[in-house]
Amino acid sequence: MEQSVIEILNLTKDYGDGRGIFNTNLIVKQGEVFGFLGPNGAGKSTTIRNLMGFIRPDGGSCKIMGMDCYLEADKIQARLGYLAGEISFIDGLTGKQMLDFIADMKGIKDKSKMHELMQHFELNSSGKIKKMSKGMKQKVAIICAFMGEPDVIILDEPTSGLDPLMQNKFIDLILEEKKKGKTIFISSHIFEEIERTCDRTAIIRKGRLVAIEDMKSLNKRKKKSYIITFQSIEQANQFLREGFDIIDQKDKQITVAIQGDINPFIHSLAHYEIKNLDIKIETIEEIFMHFYGEENQAGGDQHDRKGTV
């Protein structure tokens, strides 16, 4: 049985007006990369603030490595790396001075990891942080989070401000740390990043968890849709009666969703004159997008996905 590293139990932090998080339960296991998705203001940062011990819960508790996140924050921090959603550094320092300051504060003597990361992200740290671009600051913050070889890493929107090349380098870094068995918690808006790195992903809406998805099984369950263009409208209409899951019809063009065995569909198509056939695979973005919209209050209920809370 894998050990749980992050345990959130009935966590509540009410900021009024429905903002905050309410009765949230979440467990992240040793060595897991855990994604945390949700619209703006859903409570992602509030959850992370609780994990970091920046704020105290109104109810419930959260623990990292068995230690209380507020009461034993300093002990947790000895083995944790954190990247803030809104990065702010100490005034008047250069990038290098800031990195050295954080290394000193963390009691890091061996700075080889820090230098390795500076090379990995091609960071020139000699300038004043104040004058740095958003992406440069983000790099400094990423290095701060990873330089102590932490066992647990908490990242709040880690790639905001990075260019696509650096985003890729960041994903490489996550995958490398994952191989080493680190437990990583990522809050993000970027589906691709989540898809490429995470084992499981939680979706939070209005302060409540609406689903926890296993990314591997989710990939298997991705819907494929087939866009068929028939020779004539009569044929198209006839096909509608075959009993497949029709998503859309535009004149002679029909979009069908097929899950599981594809053969009945192929056999059935053999009876028709077909002009064109396209295959569209559902992206992770489409799967998760309905959690973002205002109208789907119930979240995952309309689809047959079950959270594995």
Next chain:
Amino acid sequence: MIARALFKVDMKKSIKLMFIFWVILVMYSVVIIWMFDPEFSEMLLQYQQMMPELMSAFGMEGETNSLIAFMNTYLYGFLMLIIPMIFELMLVNQCVMKYVDNGSIACILATPNSRKKIIITQMLAILISIVILISATAMAGYLSAEILFQGELDVAKYINLNISTLLLHFTISGISFFSACFFNEEKNYLAIGAGLPLAFYLIQMLSGMGDSLDKLKYFTIYTLFPADYIISGEGNVLFYNLMMLFLAALLYSLGAIRFIKKDMPI
């Protein structure tokens, strides 16, 4: 016990600020000591007679026949209160308030240092900076007095006066410190951390202006500053010193507790 890296950063910033304020204070000290010259003192006395309310509002009233009394009247009544107060406001702002206001406290708290350790570090940096500023100014004052009027300064009283001044500034900075720990935004910090010491000073000015306003002295911390007792050699100076020390300790402790317990706005 303290976070050394943070202490180093604090002191590095503080020293720059401290130097500027030290230069200003030394400049004023030298000028005022220099004015102890009989000709100038005569003129200042005339001012006291011509517009007693105005002069007393600025604490510039009373005995001026010895150098120490003269310095107490013209230097420690106003300049030595207000100028270090501004220094303390800026110091507390950069050591505590700024980190919380701009969110950089997050990167400090994301290290294996408890909030307790961090706030004690900041407290220490603030108090040490105040001690250095006041004692370096006192030292410069002593040297100028010795150079300009050799042997005239009552050194024992001068040292006592500066000890009480230091304790008063612990109290004033205590108000700022508490305010910086209590609030999450700089504007609120300034309203209380600067507003309260200044309001106390205004009350002090008013209380010195007339008999009917005399009772106001119970509503200002500057009443605890026993400068006149030190000069006259009467009154229980130790009692006032202990009161100021107690108040400072209370304000700093309450501030630290609040800092440890509060929800950080990050």
